[in-house]
Amino acid sequence: xxxxxxxxxxxxxxxxxxxxxxxxxxxxxxxxxxxxxxxxxxxxxxxxxxxxxxxxxxxxxxxxxxxxxxxxxxxxxxxxxxxxxxxxxxxxxxxxxxxxxxxxxxxxxxxxxxxxxxxxxxxxxxxxxxxxxxxxxxxxxxxxxxxxxxxxxxxxxxxxxxxxxxxxxxxxxxxxxxxxxxxxxxxxxxxxxxxxxxx
Amino acid sequence: xxxxxxxxxxxxxxxxxxxxxxxxxxxxxxxxxxxxxxxxxxxxxxxxxxxxxxxxxxxxxxxxxxxxxxxxxxxxxxxxxxxxxxxxxxxxxxxxxxxxxxxxxxxxxxxxxxxxxxxxxxxxxxxxxxxxxxxxxxxxxxxxxxxxxxxxxxxxxxxxxxxxxxxxxxxxxxxxxxxxxxxxxxxxxxxxxxxxxxx
DNA sequence: GCGCAAATTGAATACCCGTTCAACAAATTG
DNA sequence: CAATTTGTTGAACGGGTATTCAATTTGCGC
Numbered sequence: 133x134x135x136x137x138x139x140x141x142x143x144x145x146x147x148x149x150x151x152x153x154x155x156x157x158x159x160x161x162x163x164x165x166x167x168x169x170x171x172x173x174x175x176x177x178x179x180x181x182x183x184x185x186x187x188x189x190x191x192x193x194x195x196x197x198x199x200x201x202x203x204x205x206x207x208x209x210x211x212x213x214x215x216x217x218x219x220x221x222x223x224x225x226x227x228x229x230x231x232x233x234x235x236x237x238x239x240x241x242x243x244x245x246x247x248x249x250x251x252x253x254x255x256x257x258x259x260x261x262x263x264x265x266x267x268x269x270x271x272x273x274x275x276x277x278x279x280x281x282x283x284x285x286x287x288x289x290x291x292x293x294x295x296x297x298x299x300x301x302x303x304x305x306x307x308x309x310x311x312x313x314x315x316x317x318x319x320x321x322x323x324x325x326x327x328x329x330x331x
Numbered sequence: 332x333x334x335x336x337x338x339x340x341x342x343x344x345x346x347x348x349x350x351x352x353x354x355x356x357x358x359x360x361x362x363x364x365x366x367x368x369x370x371x372x373x374x375x376x377x378x379x380x381x382x383x384x385x386x387x388x389x390x391x392x393x394x395x396x397x398x399x400x401x402x403x404x405x406x407x408x409x410x411x412x413x414x415x416x417x418x419x420x421x422x423x424x425x426x427x428x429x430x431x432x433x434x435x436x437x438x439x440x441x442x443x444x445x446x447x448x449x450x451x452x453x454x455x456x457x458x459x460x461x462x463x464x465x466x467x468x469x470x471x472x473x474x475x476x477x478x479x480x481x482x483x484x485x486x487x488x489x490x491x492x493x494x495x496x497x498x499x500x501x502x503x504x505x506x507x508x509x510x511x512x513x514x515x516x517x518x519x520x521x522x523x524x525x526x527x528x529x530x
Numbered sequence: 531g532c533g534c535a536a537a538t539t540g541a542a543t544a545c546c547c548g549t550t551c552a553a554c555a556a557a558t559t560g
Numbered sequence: 561c562a563a564t565t566t567g568t569t570g571a572a573c574g575g576g577t578a579t580t581c582a583a584t585t586t587g588c589g590c
Contacts, residue, residue: 138537158448164578174539179579238447244500245444248437249357257500287490287513294493301443301456314486318517324527325520337567363548373569378549 143181143191145171150192155235159242190252193243196236197260203228215274216323219288222267223315226292227308237300265289276326284322291315342380342390344370349391350438358441389451392442395435396459402427414473415522418487421466422514425491426507436499464488475525483521490514 149171153162164185168175182188204225208218229236247253265285272281295311348370352361363384367374381387403424407417428435446452464484471480494510 142537159444160448163576165576168540175578176539176580177537180538185578241444241447244496245358245440247500248440249359254500261497261500283513283516286509287517290490290493290497290510290513291486292493293496294489294491297443297492297496298460298489301446301453301460310485311489314482314489317482318486321520321524325523328523328527341567362546364546367570374548375550375569376567379568384548 139181142173142177145173146178146181146188147192147195149173150188151196151239154239154242158238159246186250189243189246190250190256193247193253193256196239196243197256200225200229200260201263215271216319218271219268219319220316222264222271223288223292223312223319226264227295227312227315237296240296241300261289264292272322275323280322280326284319287322288315288319291318338380341372341376344372345377345380345387346391346394348372349387350395350435353438353441354435357437358445385449388442388445389449389455392446392452392455395438395442396455399424399428399459400462414470415518417470418467418518419515421463421470422487422491422511422518425463426494426511436495439495440499460488463491471521474522479521479525483518486521487514487518490517 146167149167150162152170153166157166164175164178167188168178178185178188182191204222207221207225207228243253244257247257268285268288269281272284275281276284292315295315299308299311345366348366349361351369352365356365363374363377366387367377377384377387381390403421406420406424406427442452443456446456467484467487468480471483474480475483491514494514498507498510
């Protein structure tokens with residue numbers, strides 16, 4: 133059975149099944165049995181390819197993070213190099229997943245919770261957080277002094293997380309479009325406030 | 332055994348123990364056995380006073396919410412009736428618990444996650460969310476038109492949640508003082524932006 | 531076809547947890 | 561000081577889950 137990439141295929145099958153089961157049964161209800169059924173594979177295969185349930189969950193989160201990064205890259209590619217435009221693109225990228233998968237916010241929340249008790253997930257979470265923050269600071273730095281840029285970046289990052297959290301908790305009562313608009317409004321206000329101060 | 336409030340005492344013992352265990356072992360690791368051990372009572376007593384684990388968790392969340400509300404009342408009491416002052420007080424109140432209990436953010440995150448699978452916890456969460464939102468809108472309404480006040484309130488609420496989330500995930504790397512300062516800065520910017528538009 | 535090794539299966543296993551309830555202890559009452 | 565109510569215990573039970581591994585299937589070279 134030397135089919136190249138059998139391993140890669142199986143891994144992705146299981147990750148997809150994991151996301152599917154989490155979306156329908158919640159994080160707590162995502163058992164090996166259900167994941168195996170959804171992937172049309174057996175329960176034993178999880179240990180074989182991921183060493184256990186925890187390994188599968190970590191791989192799944194790694195996959196989600198990489199998707200997020202790809203979304204960001206795509207949206208950044210087509211834009212101009214105007215700092216403000218880039219900031220808006222970052223905001224768009226960070227909410228692009230909410231609409232396609234209504235339940236994905238819940239999945240993120242579950243992973244955040246899980247991350248607090250898993251060093252590996254925590255590490256992934258931090259890497260991602262730092263990337264977002266340094267991206268924001270890089271673009272803001274061209275519009276305002278360093279300290280103000282850092283403060284604004286922290287605020288934008290918190291807003292993004294906050295809206296995701298609220299999306300997860302409110303089951304669709306919060307429109308992603310609205311969250312994006314509010315983030316953008318804030319960025320403009322921050323730029324405007326800086327110009328006012330400069331003058 | 333007519334000691335008045337034996338029931339009250341036991342209930343509080345169990346709630347305290349629950350918080351203690353969640354802080355140290357996480358929400359998943361908070362088992363009846365550990366809670367009973369921490370409270371120096373037996374496992375059976377949980378069912379006796381709360382009808383089961385779920386009841387204990389709900390009571391614990393209700394306790395946390397009431398603490399938050401008391402913090403808010405205290406901080407509002409001493410302040411003037413200036414709308415801006417009141418808004419600042421609300422921000423202070425929403426971060427007052429972070430410092431005293433470094434781990435309490437984790438507990439909140441755990442409850443939020445759990446709330447998605449428990450109608451009763453979800454109800455409590457929503458009530459609290461609405462109170463925060465309508466409080467913010469009430470004061471903002473005196474400083475800006477309705478639509479802008481609503482948008483600003485949504486944003487402030489998201490920022491508060493976002494900073495709490497980051498506090499939970501980062502284990503003390505984010506200073507509560509900094510979060511408070513950034514929220515307040517945003518509020519001032521929003522007020523300023525409105526005045527600029529009006530003029 | 532044949533044999534070998536990689537891939538896959540799923541019943542058996544072992545563990546953990548929440549709940550129950552009969553028995554026990556303590557306090558109150560008559 | 562019994563009798564009785566109230567409060568408390570913790571072993572036993574049942575449901576459920578992740579993991580294991582011997583047996584089985586699958587694909588490929590010869």
